[in-house]
Amino acid sequence: MVKKVVIIGGGAAGVDVLELLLRGQGAAEEMEITLLKKEEEGFFSTCGLPFALQGMYSIKDLSLFEPEFYRAKGIDFRTETEVTSINLEEGYVRVDSIEEIRYDELVIATGSKPFIPPLEGTNLEGVYTLSGREDGEKVEAAMSANPRNALVIGGGIAGLQTAVAFSKRGIYTTVVEMFPYLLPSILDADMASIVQKWLYKEISFILGKPVSAIKGEQRVKSVIVGEEEIPADIVLMSAGMRPSVDIAREAGIEVGESGGIVTDRALRVKKGKLYLDNVYALGDCVEVIDAVTYRPRLSQLASTALIQARVVANNIRGISSSYEPCLSPTVATISGLQIGSVGVITEVARRYGIKIKVGKAIKYTKARFFPGRKLIIAKLLFEAYTEKLIGAQIISGETVAERINELTLAIRAGITARDIWMRERCFDPSLTMVEDVIVDAALKAVGS
Amino acid sequence: MVKKVVIIGGGAAGVDVLELLLRGQGAAEEMEITLLKKEEEGFFSTCGLPFALQGMYSIKDLSLFEPEFYRAKGIDFRTETEVTSINLEEGYVRVDSIEEIRYDELVIATGSKPFIPPLEGTNLEGVYTLSGREDGEKVEAAMSANPRNALVIGGGIAGLQTAVAFSKRGIYTTVVEMFPYLLPSILDADMASIVQKWLYKEISFILGKPVSAIKGEQRVKSVIVGEEEIPADIVLMSAGMRPSVDIAREAGIEVGESGGIVTDRALRVKKGKLYLDNVYALGDCVEVIDAVTYRPRLSQLASTALIQARVVANNIRGISSSYEPCLSPTVATISGLQIGSVGVITEVARRYGIKIKVGKAIKYTKARFFPGRKLIIAKLLFEAYTEKLIGAQIISGETVAERINELTLAIRAGITARDIWMRERCFDPSLTMVEDVIVDAALKAVGS
Numbered sequence: 001m002v003k004k005v006v007i008i009g010g011g012a013a014g015v016d017v018l019e020l021l022l023r024g025q026g027a028a029e030e031m032e033i034t035l036l037k038k039e040e041e042g043f044f045s046t047c048g049l050p051f052a053l054q055g056m057y058s059i060k061d062l063s064l065f066e067p068e069f070y071r072a073k074g075i076d077f078r079t080e081t082e083v084t085s086i087n088l089e090e091g092y093v094r095v096d097s098i099e100e101i102r103y104d105e106l107v108i109a110t111g112s113k114p115f116i117p118p119l120e121g122t123n124l125e126g127v128y129t130l131s132g133r134e135d136g137e138k139v140e141a142a143m144s145a146n147p148r149n150a151l152v153i154g155g156g157i158a159g160l161q162t163a164v165a166f167s168k169r170g171i172y173t174t175v176v177e178m179f180p181y182l183l184p185s186i187l188d189a190d191m192a193s194i195v196q197k198w199l200y201k202e203i204s205f206i207l208g209k210p211v212s213a214i215k216g217e218q219r220v221k222s223v224i225v226g227e228e229e230i231p232a233d234i235v236l237m238s239a240g241m242r243p244s245v246d247i248a249r250e251a252g253i254e255v256g257e258s259g260g261i262v263t264d265r266a267l268r269v270k271k272g273k274l275y276l277d278n279v280y281a282l283g284d285c286v287e288v289i290d291a292v293t294y295r296p297r298l299s300q301l302a303s304t305a306l307i308q309a310r311v312v313a314n315n316i317r318g319i320s321s322s323y324e325p326c327l328s329p330t331v332a333t334i335s336g337l338q339i340g341s342v343g344v345i346t347e348v349a350r351r352y353g354i355k356i357k358v359g360k361a362i363k364y365t366k367a368r369f370f371p372g373r374k375l376i377i378a379k380l381l382f383e384a385y386t387e388k389l390i391g392a393q394i395i396s397g398e399t400v401a402e403r404i405n406e407l408t409l410a411i412r413a414g415i416t417a418r419d420i421w422m423r424e425r426c427f428d429p430s431l432t433m434v435e436d437v438i439v440d441a442a443l444k445a446v447g448s
Numbered sequence: 449m450v451k452k453v454v455i456i457g458g459g460a461a462g463v464d465v466l467e468l469l470l471r472g473q474g475a476a477e478e479m480e481i482t483l484l485k486k487e488e489e490g491f492f493s494t495c496g497l498p499f500a501l502q503g504m505y506s507i508k509d510l511s512l513f514e515p516e517f518y519r520a521k522g523i524d525f526r527t528e529t530e531v532t533s534i535n536l537e538e539g540y541v542r543v544d545s546i547e548e549i550r551y552d553e554l555v556i557a558t559g560s561k562p563f564i565p566p567l568e569g570t571n572l573e574g575v576y577t578l579s580g581r582e583d584g585e586k587v588e589a590a591m592s593a594n595p596r597n598a599l600v601i602g603g604g605i606a607g608l609q610t611a612v613a614f615s616k617r618g619i620y621t622t623v624v625e626m627f628p629y630l631l632p633s634i635l636d637a638d639m640a641s642i643v644q645k646w647l648y649k650e651i652s653f654i655l656g657k658p659v660s661a662i663k664g665e666q667r668v669k670s671v672i673v674g675e676e677e678i679p680a681d682i683v684l685m686s687a688g689m690r691p692s693v694d695i696a697r698e699a700g701i702e703v704g705e706s707g708g709i710v711t712d713r714a715l716r717v718k719k720g721k722l723y724l725d726n727v728y729a730l731g732d733c734v735e736v737i738d739a740v741t742y743r744p745r746l747s748q749l750a751s752t753a754l755i756q757a758r759v760v761a762n763n764i765r766g767i768s769s770s771y772e773p774c775l776s777p778t779v780a781t782i783s784g785l786q787i788g789s790v791g792v793i794t795e796v797a798r799r800y801g802i803k804i805k806v807g808k809a810i811k812y813t814k815a816r817f818f819p820g821r822k823l824i825i826a827k828l829l830f831e832a833y834t835e836k837l838i839g840a841q842i843i844s845g846e847t848v849a850e851r852i853n854e855l856t857l858a859i860r861a862g863i864t865a866r867d868i869w870m871r872e873r874c875f876d877p878s879l880t881m882v883e884d885v886i887v888d889a890a891l892k893a894v895g896s
Binding site: 012045047048051056057061062064301302303304306307310311321324326327328329330331332333338340342367368369370371398399400401402403404405406408409410412413415421422423424425426427428429430431432434435 | 754819847861
């Protein structure tokens with residue numbers, strides 16, 4: 001029997017599931033797959049946008065697959081198509097309010113949309129968000145129109161990366177962050193201050209104050225932050241992404257305290273007291289369980305979506321797979337500085353009642369005598385009693401992503417501070433220090 | 449009571465122990481420490497030598513500590529001093545055949561010496577080894593004397609790195625390796641062939657043939673390899689290092705099948721049926737237990753010595769610590785190419801009766817659309833039945849060391865191929881691919 005699979009959403013999550021189903025042996029014969037997405041392109045890599053705006057490549061390069069690519073493989077790949085409702089009882093989705101598409105297995109990958117703070121003036125011309133090709137093209141056009149001042153609302157990764165793009169074009173750029181420091185979801189204040197110092201020549205910062213209004217007539221002219229009125233020809237709203245859960249909620253699917261769709265470990269959605277056998281959800285629209293706090297949270301990363309897609313695709317193919325609690329390892333390059341974080345930060349540990357021991361160290365990435373070495377700063381958080389690693393923050397000019405991957409594994413494996421101290425690491429003076437920064441940080445946390 | 453600690457050897461192992469004892473709280477008052485070494489400098493980083501010969505810095509830069517540095521801290525740091533025997537019964541070492549130095553705790557860190565193949569001509573002028581400052585200076589002087597041809601015996605890391613140094617100076621350079629491929633102790637033949645191709649413009653290779661003689665009168669003129677006579681003005685013998693165990697063996701301390709001193713997990717040496725309470729050995733002179741085969745082997749790395757030094761220093765300070773079986777993660781840069789290996793290679797798995805599943809993949813280090821990405825090749829070995837990772841080989845232009853550290857931890861943590869496939873990795877297009885080469889390799893090994 002041919003199984004009818006319907007995927008709602010063509011962002012990373014939806015396309016990953018599609019891709020994995022296609023790679024499965026014999027899948028093409030066993031399944032009839034429909035993917036429904038609002039946007040007009042096949043797949044667009046949104047996380048690549050800030051670098052395109054920085055001029056590293058063109059926005060077009062981020063359209064990684066055309067719809068035809070999948071259509072040629074027999075997929076009913078529909079763009080500019082909106083799912084207006086889901087009927088779980090009868091097993092179909094309604095498309096563009098008129099067509100009904102029956103499913104045997106449904107995948108909800110509806111993604112997220114930019115959070116628009118409830119402010120006066122968010123609909124003025126010159127106010128942008130950055131979530132997809134169209135947004136990117138609008139911002140690029142605005143950057144090319146010789147603006148003098150740009151203001152970014154939100155000092156997270158995308159906000160800072162885009163602020164760097166503005167600054168590189170010679171636009172005077174201000175970032176406003178409500179928290180008293182940058183990157184508050186992935187860094188502690190002391191680590192964030194390093195990032196701020198790194199950027200101080202390029203970007204002005206207003207921290208610890210919310211934006212209270214965006215001013216202008218038709219076009220934006222300024223932004224009010226506290227008592228100050230800041231001139232702005234471009235405003236980018238980068239204040240986080242909210243899960244897109246409306247059609248799921250309307251169908252009776254449970255949405256959790258984080259705002260994301262609740263699932264079980266097979267990533268099946270919940271309705272009433274039961275998890276449904278044939279309806280999965282993944283990606284930016286779902287809630288995950290944090291692997292340190294064991295409480296619900298969001299993890300709106302392409303990397304999270306990919307792992308979830310493997311679980312969903314396997315389950316649809318009949319290979320039972322379970323999704324693990326999530327550590328959400330995160331990295332970014334911001335103006336050449338690499339920043340990484342995994343597990344909990346100090347504030348999250350405090351909020352969830354976890355006492356910690358902390359170690360922080362600064363060293364080089366290579367031997368002291370080796371040319372081209374870079375500084376590296378690591379902060380490690382350990383659960384106070386067991387001394388198990390539960391969080392890590394790293395900043396350097398190189399090797400940050402791979403170190404975050406190692407520490408992600410270390411948290412999962414229950415590695416303690418003394419384990420880190422007693423653990424082999426490779427050494428070559430051209431590539432590492434014989435005593436690594438991670439080891440120093442671990443030892444500082446526990447004394448000896 | 450002040451404890452009298454005597455350390456024999458001032459290479460990485462001996463100096464690491466000294467350094468760690470000094471860092472311990474109150475250690476200076478509780479201990480009287482003597483370090484005895486043959487060489488004249490405080491500490492010299494031998495693994496940095498090939499890069500000095502490549503012109504990246506001067507040999508002098510590798511003298512990281514002068515003896516005065518430690519003497520000022522109250523250490524009896526003796527250079528140009530040879531221990532001629534150990535008396536375990538009465539607890540002293542004899543120095544330069546005349547002086548007796550009593551110890552409460554003895555640390556044997558006698559290191560290793562270059563293996564000199566039993567050949568005609570190894571004592572000719574122009575034939576060198578590379579194990580310390582003096583060797584380095586001799587080779588540097590020889591390189592400056594306008595030689596036309598250099599020949600390196602041994603295609604291991606140090607041999608290849610030094611061959612690159614010769615080649616950079618315009619010396620026609622040949623590497624002779626007895627095995628049919630390069631780096632046979634850390635790479636499989638297919639991975640080694642990538643390194644060979646990378647170097648083919650710089651270095652000539654003769655593989656699978658032993659050197660049978662070194663020819664010349666007083667000075668070296670040529671080297672006989674198989675039927676061929678190869679002209680050579682410089683010959684570097686880089687055929688591995690042998691543990692220096694003579695004084696230990698003469699004192700009745702057991703030496704194992706690998707040629708290294710046998711120890712227990714506290715790194716205490718064995719005499720007769722017993723491990724001695726107050727005599728430790730570590731570094732290039734000891735035998736370790738391999739963490740995959742559980743059989744004895746050598747692990748002559750500065751990084752291995754450092755971990756062992758932590759165990760020894762802790763135990764001397766009264767903080768019980770145990771040394772773990774060894775994975776010997778290894779990295780090197782050879783002419784800009786980064787090469788890494790950890791755990792077993794295919795040949796070792798075969799030799800020790802371990803059936804394997806193998807996956808190999810080639811990808812980029814960053815997103816496909818990101819400028820500056822490099823190729824990366826990974827080969828992973830899994831135990832066939834449990835599908836646990838037991839070995840990894842990686843070659844790329846970047847990120848190899850940090851990946852080897854991650855995979856070292858993965859082997860120790862008992863991670864399986866499917867774990868790797870289901871495990872979160874961080875993603876930013878400027879730093880990683882969303883589907884990493886490691887993940888592809890793991891999946892290829894197990895099919896799905």
